[in-house]
Amino acid sequence: MTQMTSKACQQQHTRRKIMELPIGETFKDFRTDKNLSLSEAAGDIVTKSFLSKFERGGTSISFNNLLQLLQRMNVTVSEFLYRAYGYMWTGSAAFFNRLSVAAATGNVEALNKLIQQASTKYTSSGLQSDKVNLIVARSVKLTFEDQSLPNNETSQVLDYLFESEDWLHYDLKVLTYILPFIPPDMLPHVSHALIKHTEEYIRVGINSRIVAEVLLNILARQIELQHLHDAQVLLHDLDRNPTIRSMMMFSINLQSLKAAYEYVSGQTEDGSKEMLWALDTLRHLGSDKLAKRLSTQWQELTGVPTEELVNHQ
Structure with a gap:
């Protein structure tokens, strides 16, 4: 049997975590918050009985249908996932939120803690994005110390970004912090x-x-x-x-x-x-x-x- 790579294992773990989120229960929370009946929320996207079963966790739903149902309720995907995760930031969002606060307040102790956490996470995962997080956290501290980021570290972040120019929110946040050193x-x-x-x-x-x-x-x-x-x-x-x-x-x-x-x-x-x-x-x-x-x-x-x-x- 072919052994799975660490990246494949990580992706499988992520998919499993998403599947384990209380998607149906979260949808019901939004629906009842907006005082919508099952029929009103379902519209012509899915049947009333299917939606009821989905909310109880008795069946899965396609992403396309879930997206249409959320749009019908004027709920964004990010709002939905934020509630599904128990009002907790996702990993990258939490990292950048803490980094932003530490940078704005000049809290060097908080920056050192973020650097240590990022280093530990990268050592454990080996993921390139975790290494980028470590470099970004270090870059913020170096800015306070009026020092330059080593060229090889700047190059590593740029290589990561330019592997694909289709930059998403995470990539744009990385770019924001690394920009002074480019x-x-x-x-x-x-x-x-x-x-x-x-x-x-x-x-x-x-x-x-x-x-x-x-x-x-x-x-x-x-x-x-x-x-x-x-x-x-x-x-x-x-x-x-x-x-x-x-x-x-x-x-x-x-x-x-x-x-x-x-x-x-x-x-x-x-x-x-x-x-x-x-x-x-x-x-x-x-x-x-x-x-x-x-x-x-x-x-x-x-x-x-x-x-x-x-x-x-």
Whole structure:
């Protein structure tokens, strides 16, 4: 008998865990929360009797039918799985949630714990994604220490990402953290891969926001490093892609509101820097009209003209 590889064993274990989730019971919870009868929830997708049996765990259901039933109830797949898992984050979501909190608060102790956990998990699983998690956690700590990530580790993450350019939420989150360490000559390849899959990202709101922020940060790095030809190419690509451009404008608008909040809550230096970054980015993008609108919004919220921020730099 052929021995299964560790990856195949892992995939089989994952499939078994998914099958063991209380899918039917979770569906019933959503249905009753929305005060829907079996007939109303089933519609013409499945029969009332089938749905009743499914909710009791007496039969399985195809993914296609489950997806249609969830859409009928206006429940997303992620919301459904989150409840099915007992309101627990899935592994990668939990990892990035803890990493985000540790990074935002500068909690080095929490970062060290995440690094240790990621190292232990990688040693146990041997999965490339677990190794990537370890490198990403280390990269955040190195950012606080103003140190660079070793080139070989950056290359390992890039190799993992470019095995397939069809990047999903996990891959985009990895890219967000590793971006400061990506060599400048690789940035055009990253931006090209993101722009090529625009229509796929726009269908998932959270992914589209991550893509917009990554592209903005790539553009900022290229300008800061005086890689003006690469920046010009990226700006040209963005001009030809109104969908991406719209996503980026939303991201900048959100950033300006965050900056205003920081400013009025006493974090005046951070708020000022972020607002000036937003305005400078808009000017590079040729969006003077939006820059003027955000300047007006800033003054209404903070009582301080943006011209004074420039004078204080």
